[in-house]
Amino acid sequence: MQELLQYVFSGVTNGAVYAIIALGFTMLYSSTGLINFAQGEFVMLGALGMISLWKGFGIPLIPAFALSVAGVAAAGLLLERAAIRTVRKPHPIVLVIITIGASILLRGLGMLVWGKDAHSAPPFSRQGPIEIAGATLLPQSLWILGIVLLLVAALQVFYKKTLTGKAMRACAISKKAASLLGVPSDRMVLLAFALSAALGGVGGILIAPISMSGYDMGTMLGLKGFCAAMLGGLGNSWGAVLGGLVLGILESLGVGFFSSSLKDLIAFLLLLGVLYVRPSGLLGVGAVRRF
Secondary structure, eight states, rough: HHHHHHHHHHHHHHHHHHHHHHHHHHHHHHSSSOOTTTHHHHHHHHHHHHHHIIIIIIOOOOHHHHHOOOOOOHHHHHHIIIIIITTTOOOOOHHHHHHHHHHHHHHHHHHHHOOOOBOOOOOOOOOEEEEEEEEEHHHHHHHHHHHHHHHHHHHHHHHHHHHHHHHHHHHHHHHHHHHTTTTOOOHHHHHHHHHHHHHHHHHHHHHHTTTTTTTTTTHHHHHHHHEEEHOTTTTTTHHHHHHHHHHHHHHHHHHHTTTTHHHHHHHHHHHHHHHHHHHTTTSOOOOEEEE
């Protein structure tokens, strides 16, 4: 039981990070109907930016956190203005290919700026590990879980209670109809990219103290975040959290009881299974058929 509990703690920690990345996918999809495969590179920018500001320049934690998130959000704005908005015929496949190209570009820029070496960051608090039934839980895990729950609650309030959130969802349903009703659709899409990128940056900042960070870290994290979003139900915030936690726990159990070589395989096998059995995800809404 002690060993099982330790694997669960580790899985919940990793799963919460996947959940934040999945929230970025979900947030952008809910607002624009677009899937951004450069989301993993926003995670990388958040992690390395935080390490540079906090550890390199000695900026205190909270200002470094805010500056890192703001910088990643600015990168999201730049992607939308320079690459997405300029497309004359914005077919979904074309836009997805553009985000893949942006991912490759950002990865190359990350290698030029931070080099090929891995970097690390200290934990947010210096408190020792917490022991529960013989298993240890890192305080950084509590930071991650708390911030995930706070972000999900904030997104729920944003979409359901604010006029801007409702306008963003209206643009996702029909950009042309929203424009006819007076919604500044271009501005809503720009805001969606900024918020989605910021969520990716937060995920990178949270994972920096528990994992080594490098220019190529975003590829696998982005894919696992996408798997978590699809598992929970793309477009559903709570589904993104559920998908991330399920993926993280199953991944940790697979590594602990079977082999570490299964760590990356589990995510994609789980994704294939969900797409085959329930394409809408665990909490997603199935397609409506009209007769």
